Amino acid sequence: MTQPNAAILDVQAISISFGGLKAVTDFSLSLPPGALQGLIGPNGAGKTTVFNLLTGVYTPQTGEILLAGERLNGQKPNRIAASGLARTFQNIRLFGDLTVLDNVRVACHVRAETGFAAAILRTRAHYGEEAAIRERAHRLLEIFGLSHRATDLARNLPYGDQRRLEIARALATGPKVLLLDEPAAGMNPQEKMALADLIAFVRREFGLTILLIEHDMGLVMRICERITVIDHGVTIARGTPAEIQADPAVIEAYLGAPDPPDASAEGP
Amino acid sequence: MLSARASALRPGLAWVLPRAVGPLVAGVVVAFLLQLVVVPILGPFYEKLMMDIGINCLLAVSLNLVNGFTGQFSIGHAGFMAVGGYVAGAVTYYGSFVLWGSAAVHGGFLGGGDLLFLLGCVVGGLFAAGAGYLVGLPSLRLRGDYLAIVTLGFGEILRVLLQQTGDVIFVPAQIEQASAFTLATSLGGALGFSGIPFYTTVFWVYVMLGLLLVVAYRLKESSEGRAFLSIRENEIAAEAMGIDTTKYKVRAFVLAAFFAGIAGALFAHETGTTLNPRELGFQKSFDIVIMVVLGGMGSISGALLAAGLLTILPELLREFSDWRLVVYAVTLIVMMRVRPQGLFGIREIWELGRPRRGAQEKRP
Amino acid sequence: MTKLLQTLFDGVAVGSLYALIALGYTMVYGILQFSNFAHSDIFMTGAWIAYVVSAAAGWAVIGGDTPPLYSGLVALLASMAFCGLLGFGIERLAYRPLRKAPRLNVLITAIGISLFLENIGQRKELFGTQPQKMPQLLPDTTLFTVADVNFRIVDLTVIAVALVLMGVLQWLVFRTRLGRAMRAVSYNIPVASLMGINVDRVISITFVIGSTLAAAAGFLYVMKYPGALKQPADSTWILLGLKCFVAAVIGGIGNVRGAMLGGVLIGLMEMFGAAYLSPHMRDIYVFSLLIIVLLVRPAGLLGKATVEKV
Ligand SMILES: Nc1ncnc2c1ncn2[C@@H]1O[C@H](COP(=O)(O)OP(=O)(O)O)[C@@H](O)[C@H]1O
Ligand SMILES: [Mg+2]
Numbered sequence: 046m047t048q049p050n051a052a053i054l055d056v057q058a059i060s061i062s063f064g065g066l067k068a069v070t071d072f073s074l075s076l077p078p079g080a081l082q083g084l085i086g087p088n089g090a091g092k093t094t095v096f097n098l099l100t101g102v103y104t105p106q107t108g109e110i111l112l113a114g115e116r117l118n119g120q121k122p123n124r125i126a127a128s129g130l131a132r133t134f135q136n137i138r139l140f141g142d143l144t145v146l147d148n149v150r151v152a153c154h155v156r157a158e159t160g161f162a163a164a165i166l167r168t169r170a171h172y173g174e175e176a177a178i179r180e181r182a183h184r185l186l187e188i189f190g191l192s193h194r195a196t197d198l199a200r201n202l203p204y205g206d207q208r209r210l211e212i213a214r215a216l217a218t219g220p221k222v223l224l225l226d227e228p229a230a231g232m233n234p235q236e237k238m239a240l241a242d243l244i245a246f247v248r249r250e251f252g253l254t255i256l257l258i259e260h261d262m263g264l265v266m267r268i269c270e271r272i273t274v275i276d277h278g279v280t281i282a283r284g285t286p287a288e289i290q291a292d293p294a295v296i297e298a299y300l301g302a303p304d305p306p307d308a309s310a311e312g313p
Numbered sequence: 314m315l316s317a318r319a320s321a322l323r324p325g326l327a328w329v330l331p332r333a334v335g336p337l338v339a340g341v342v343v344a345f346l347l348q349l350v351v352v353p354i355l356g357p358f359y360e361k362l363m364m365d366i367g368i369n370c371l372l373a374v375s376l377n378l379v380n381g382f383t384g385q386f387s388i389g390h391a392g393f394m395a396v397g398g399y400v401a402g403a404v405t406y407y408g409s410f411v412l413w414g415s416a417a418v419h420g421g422f423l424g425g426g427d428l429l430f431l432l433g434c435v436v437g438g439l440f441a442a443g444a445g446y447l448v449g450l451p452s453l454r455l456r457g458d459y460l461a462i463v464t465l466g467f468g469e470i471l472r473v474l475l476q477q478t479g480d481v482i483f484v485p486a487q488i489e490q491a492s493a494f495t496l497a498t499s500l501g502g503a504l505g506f507s508g509i510p511f512y513t514t515v516f517w518v519y520v521m522l523g524l525l526l527v528v529a530y531r532l533k534e535s536s537e538g539r540a541f542l543s544i545r546e547n548e549i550a551a552e553a554m555g556i557d558t559t560k561y562k563v564r565a566f567v568l569a570a571f572f573a574g575i576a577g578a579l580f581a582h583e584t585g586t587t588l589n590p591r592e593l594g595f596q597k598s599f600d601i602v603i604m605v606v607l608g609g610m611g612s613i614s615g616a617l618l619a620a621g622l623l624t625i626l627p628e629l630l631r632e633f634s635d636w637r638l639v640v641y642a643v644t645l646i647v648m649m650r651v652r653p654q655g656l657f658g659i660r661e662i663w664e665l666g667r668p669r670r671g672a673q674e675k676r677p
Numbered sequence: 678m679t680k681l682l683q684t685l686f687d688g689v690a691v692g693s694l695y696a697l698i699a700l701g702y703t704m705v706y707g708i709l710q711f712s713n714f715a716h717s718d719i720f721m722t723g724a725w726i727a728y729v730v731s732a733a734a735g736w737a738v739i740g741g742d743t744p745p746l747y748s749g750l751v752a753l754l755a756s757m758a759f760c761g762l763l764g765f766g767i768e769r770l771a772y773r774p775l776r777k778a779p780r781l782n783v784l785i786t787a788i789g790i791s792l793f794l795e796n797i798g799q800r801k802e803l804f805g806t807q808p809q810k811m812p813q814l815l816p817d818t819t820l821f822t823v824a825d826v827n828f829r830i831v832d833l834t835v836i837a838v839a840l841v842l843m844g845v846l847q848w849l850v851f852r853t854r855l856g857r858a859m860r861a862v863s864y865n866i867p868v869a870s871l872m873g874i875n876v877d878r879v880i881s882i883t884f885v886i887g888s889t890l891a892a893a894a895g896f897l898y899v900m901k902y903p904g905a906l907k908q909p910a911d912s913t914w915i916l917l918g919l920k921c922f923v924a925a926v927i928g929g930i931g932n933v934r935g936a937m938l939g940g941v942l943i944g945l946m947e948m949f950g951a952a953y954l955s956p957h958m959r960d961i962y963v964f965s966l967l968i969i970v971l972l973v974r975p976a977g978l979l980g981k982a983t984v985e986k987v
Binding site: 100101102121122123126127131132134138139140141142143147150151152153154155156157158159160161164165166167168169170171172173174175176177178180181214215217218219 | 315316318319320321322323324325326328329332333527528531532535536537538539540542543546547549550551552553554555556557558559564659
C-alpha cells in the first residue's frame, strides 16, 4: 500500500445503498500519481456506482474522497470536474446534437476564464480564449483520430468513434485523474488494441492517473498495473494482474455470475 | 495552459473593434432605414404589422434562450412581458405627468420623451430579469413539466395581481400627491393600463431586436453559450464536464426575461394596443412557445421566421375569419407530424445546405 | 363556526369536481409522461353536450316545465359517451403517431387540439359563440341543514357522483386485469409489451376513461354553476383545466390517489381563501400552493422522486 498522502486519489471506505440494495460497501482505493489501475467485477457489481460516487452524481453515505488532498465528497459534479477528476460514461452520454468539435469545446469551458460579458462584448480576451479552446480541442481530436469528423454531429458518429470522443471530451476538462467506464465496450479486437495504445499514449502525454473499468480481461490484464475486484459492492480482491488471475475469490465471483471474465462483447 | 495560450492568441484591437461594434452599428442602421424608407412606402397598416412582427421576434428569440438553448421548459414567457410592459408603462405614464404635466408624447426623435421611454424599457427589462431570477430558481429543483407548470403559475399569479390593481390616475393634481406605492398599484386593473403614450416606433423595435440578435448569436458562438447548449443535450454529462448547470439555467432565465421585459415595454407603448392582463396570459405564452418549436429549438433564424410567419398568418387568414383559428390549429397539428424538428431543426437557416456526413451508423 | 363548516363543505364539493378532472391529467401522464393540455376542452365539450342534449329534449326552454328527474342522468350519460369517443379519436389520430416524438412536440400538438376543439366548437353549426343558460336539471334546493350549514342537492350530487366514479376507477386500476395492465404500461412500455400487454389498447382505454371522467365533471360543473355556460373558446375552461392540472401535480402527477387528494386540497384552498381572505384572488391561492408544494416536495405529495440512473 502506498502512503495515503502520496496518493493523488485517495478513497476511504465509501458506501451507498439504494433503498434496501447496498450497491457499494466500504470501497477504498488509493491511486498513486501516474498509476493505471483497473476496477473489475461481474455485471451489476457496483463499478459504475463507484464512479458515480467519485464524480458526485451520488453522494456517498459514508467515507471520504480526497483528490490531491482536497475533499471531494458532498461537492457538486461540476466542482469535482473543476478540481481535476474527469470521467467517461458507460452508456455513452455525448452531446448528440452538437458537433464533435463542440463536444470537446464544451468540456474546455471549465478551464475558461473570460465570462459572459466578454462573450457578449467580444473583447480581445474573448477572441484569445476562443482561439485557445479551438486549438486545444483540435489537438485532442487529432490524438483520437477524430479530426475529419470535427463538424459532424456527435450522434452520427460510429459507435467506436463515440467511445473515443467520450475520452477526448473528458480529457478536455484538463483532469489530474481520469475515470474510464468500459471504454472498449462494443469494439472489435483491433479497435481494442488501438484503444489500449491510445490510453497509454494520453497517460504519458498528459501525465494522467487512470482508473479503468473494463470487461475485457485481456485488455485489463495487459495494461493495468493493479486491479481491484468488487462483487455485490464489496471489494473481494486487489493486487497485480497475475495475483488477481489466481485469486480463488475472483474466480468464484465470476463463475457464479452469468458472464465470465473473458466475455468481450458487452453492450452499454 | 489554456490561459497562457489564450493570451498568446489574443488578437489586436484593430482586428477586434470592428467585429465587436460592427453588428451593433449595422442593427441600428437597418432599423433606421426601415423607419425612414420602408415605413413611409408601406403605410400605417404595415407599420403596425412590422412592429408586431418585431416584438414577436423579440419574444420568440428570447424564449429560445431558455427552451431552445438550455432545454428548460418555460411556458410563462408572457408573464415577463407583462412585468416589463407594466413597469415601463408606469415609468413613462406617471413619469410624463411628473416631468411635463401630461402623458402626451413629448419631444421628437431622441427627445425627452424618447429618453424617458428608453429608461422605461431598461427598467422594465431589469424588473422582468429579477422576476426571471425568481422563476429560474425552482428550475434548479424541478425538471420538465414540473418547471413548466411553475412558470405558468407565475404568469397566472401575476395576471391576477395585475387585475387587482386600481384605476389609472389621470388627474395631474392627484398624481402629484400620490405616493410611489399608490402609483405603482394604479395600473388599470382588469380593464388594462390605458393612456400610455405611443413611443414605440419601428426604429426602436428593430434596434432592440438587433441587440437581442447580437447577444443571442454571440452567445451561441461562444464558450458560455455552448455551456447553455450542453445542458439541453445532456444535463448529467454537462455537469460531469464541469458546467455549473445551476448557474447557466438561472442565467438563461434572467437573460430571456430581460428581453421579454423589453418586448413588453415596446408592446405597452405601441399604437393600437392596450396593456391588459388578459392579453398577456398563458395563451400569449403558448403562442411564443409555438413560435420557438416551429422555428426549431435553438435556431435563432428559425425563431425569427416562425415569429414572422405566425404574426402574418392570422392577418392573411382574416378573410376567412370564421375558420381562421381552426386552420391555425390544424396547421400546428400537421406541422408537428410532418416536421417535428421545426422548420430548421436546431440549425440556422444558412446552415441548411451544409451536408452532414456520416448518417446514423448502427453500433456492432 | 357555521362559516367554517359551510366553507369546508363547499370546498369538498368543488374539490371533488377538480379531482375528477385531475384524474384525466394524471392517468395520461402516468402512462405517456405528457401533460394533455387538451383535457380542459374535453371537459368543456362535456358541459356543452349536456346543454345540447337538454336543449334538444326541450328541457332548456326558459320558463318551461321543470325537467323530469331522469333528465340529469340522460345528459350525464350522453356527454360521457360523446367525450369518451372524442378522447378515443384524439389519441388515435393525433397522439399515437407521436408516441416516440419529443415531449415538446406532443405538448404543442395538445395545444393545437385544444385550439381546434375550442374554435370548431364556436362554429354556429355546433355550440356557437354565445354563452348559454344551462337548465337546472337537478332540483336547486337544500336537502337538509345541519348546524346552519346548507347541504344543497347539487353539491351533494356532485360529491356523490364524484365519489362513485372515483371508487369505480380505484377498483379498476387496483383490482382488475385491465388496471394491472395500465400500471404495467405506466411503469415501462417496452417491458409491458414484452409481457404480452396490448399497449395501444391500454392507452386508448386510458384516454377514454379520462375523457369520460372529464365529461362527467363538465356536466357536474354546469349543474353547480348553471348561470352562464361560457362559449367554447372562453378562457374560463382553460383556467379550470390548469387548476386541475395543478391539482394533479400537487398530488404527484401520475398518481391516481394523488390526483384525488390534490383536487380536494385545491378546492379547500380556494374556498377558504375566498371566504377568509379575498374572493378575487382564488387563482393566486391555488398557484401559491403549487409552488410551495413543489419546492418542498418536487415530486408532489404522493409522488415518488425518481433518480435518473447514470
Ligand atoms: N440510481 C440507482 N437506483 C437504484 N439502484 C441502482 C442505482 N444505480 C445503480 N443501482 C444498482 O446498483 C447495482 C450496481 O450497478 P452498477 O454500478 O451499474 O453495476 P456495474 O458494476 O455493472 O457497473 C445494480 O444492482 C444497479 O441496479
Ligand atoms: Mg457499469
